[in-house]
Amino acid sequence: MTRPHEWPADLDVTAALAGGFRPYAFREFVLKINQRCNLACDYCYVYAMGDHSWRDRPSVMSGEVLRTAAARIAEHAREHELDTVRVILHGGEPLLSGRDRLAALIGRLKTDIGDRRLQIAVQTNGLLLDEPMLDLFRAEGVQVGVSMDGAGADNDRHRRHADGRGSAAAVERALGLLTDARYRPIFAGILCTIDVTTDPAQVYEALLRHRPPQIDFLLPHANWSRPPTRPDQRDDAYGDWLVAVFDRWYDAPRQETRVRVLEEILSLVLGGASRSEQVGLSPVTVAVVESDGDIEQVDSLKSAFPGASATGLNIATNSFDQALRHPGIVARQLGAAALCAECVACSIHELCGAGHYAHRYATGRGFLNRSVYCADLSRIITHVRRRVTADIADRERGESAGVRSP
Numbered sequence: 001m002t003r004p005h006e007w008p009a010d011l012d013v014t015a016a017l018a019g020g021f022r023p024y025a026f027r028e029f030v031l032k033i034n035q036r037c038n039l040a041c042d043y044c045y046v047y048a049m050g051d052h053s054w055r056d057r058p059s060v061m062s063g064e065v066l067r068t069a070a071a072r073i074a075e076h077a078r079e080h081e082l083d084t085v086r087v088i089l090h091g092g093e094p095l096l097s098g099r100d101r102l103a104a105l106i107g108r109l110k111t112d113i114g115d116r117r118l119q120i121a122v123q124t125n126g127l128l129l130d131e132p133m134l135d136l137f138r139a140e141g142v143q144v145g146v147s148m149d150g151a152g153a154d155n156d157r158h159r160r161h162a163d164g165r166g167s168a169a170a171v172e173r174a175l176g177l178l179t180d181a182r183y184r185p186i187f188a189g190i191l192c193t194i195d196v197t198t199d200p201a202q203v204y205e206a207l208l209r210h211r212p213p214q215i216d217f218l219l220p221h222a223n224w225s226r227p228p229t230r231p232d233q234r235d236d237a238y239g240d241w242l243v244a245v246f247d248r249w250y251d252a253p254r255q256e257t258r259v260r261v262l263e264e265i266l267s268l269v270l271g272g273a274s275r276s277e278q279v280g281l282s283p284v285t286v287a288v289v290e291s292d293g294d295i296e297q298v299d300s301l302k303s304a305f306p307g308a309s310a311t312g313l314n315i316a317t318n319s320f321d322q323a324l325r326h327p328g329i330v331a332r333q334l335g336a337a338a339l340c341a342e343c344v345a346c347s348i349h350e351l352c353g354a355g356h357y358a359h360r361y362a363t364g365r366g367f368l369n370r371s372v373y374c375a376d377l378s379r380i381i382t383h384v385r386r387r388v389t390a391d392i393a394d395r396e397r398g399e400s401a402g403v404r405s406p
């Protein structure tokens with residue numbers, strides 16, 4: 001039987017604190033302002049992967065929950081002297097809230113948290129992006145990220161309406177509007193979930209046509225009990241897919257866009273830190289507030305088992321500081337101390353960090369495992385390291401031969 005929280009068996013928060021661990025303040029708050037969605041993507045961790053908690057929550061975050069959430073975020077920012085906090089309006093599909101309601105809640109967040117230290121972003125499937133909505137976001141300085149998996153059939157393979165209709169045409173229209181000169185400054189980028197059966201360069205170039213400031217490629221949520229689709233049973237097919245995108249991106253004569261996961265790996269290879277949960281050992285500093293005020297860990301944990309992201313805390317009675325002491329949050333801030341023995345022994349564990357926490361899960365064994373994408377992570381990380389090392393060596397050889405670097 002699955003326990004509600006199958007955290008690392010040896011994780012003792014009191015012992016971790018006694019051993020010198022200090023929690024890192026939350027800096028990013030995901031507000032689930034609308035639980036419903038106008039698409040039915042088949043890989044969605046909210047609706048299609050076994051956690052049905054959304055059915056028991058209000059479909060819309062009430063004004064009272066929003067006010068309490070804003071006050072709690074402000075309290076956390078004050079107590080930890082945070083210069084900036086980022087609030088992401090999320091769902092379901094957040095734009096289903098409607099323009100007037102969004103305007104009211106953005107105003108409330110700014111009043112309570114303070115305009116100066118607040119960054120607001122919205123992550124949308126794009127279907128309801130129109131000029132009035134974009135005028136509001138532009139006026140309020142809200143950054144807009146759009147989810148899209150490629151052009152035409154590549155997108156429509158998974159991102160479909162409940163009746164099977166694809167969404168690509170509507171998202172193309174939305175991106176056409178968002179990339180208009182009036183709105184381009186608020187275009188945050190495109191989020192793309194990888195399908196290994198697609199042509200990676202074709203997907204990258206289809207997204208690039210919209211000149212996004214950033215693309216992020218996500219591995220589809222999967223774990224040892226619900227493994228990812230692997231055509232031909234190849235255990236590093238996702239790694240190969242990312243290698244093809246890396247080579248296309250890295251070899252471009254000039255930078256075409258930022259690709260978040262690849263930049264994170266590059267940063268790690270060069271001795272820096274990562275800011276993404278996909279790779280590296282950096283502490284996760286994201287908290288989620290559900291429409292009923294429940295404080296949860298990252299939403300994607302719902303792909304592991306029902307209730308996996310729950311903390312048992314609610315903003316009505318609990319502070320975010322209390323959430324910082326939850327074993328699941330601590331586990332994702334502990335770095336190498338929360339890895340399984342196999343990962344600790346792995347030569348690239350400081351770069352890989354066992355990947356996304358949700359991808360380590362196995363029924364009965366919890367999260368103390370290597371990633372179900374282990375071979376893929378190894379493939380892309382070692383490839384990036386090999387290419388960067390070769391470039392540095394070339395440059396050093398050129399410099400010692402008296403050839404000036406550009």
Ligand code: SF4
Pocket residue numbers: 342343344346347348349350352353354355370371373374375377378
């Ligand atoms: S998931 Fe695999 S590649 Fe990553 S640290 Fe663990 S053993 Fe190494």
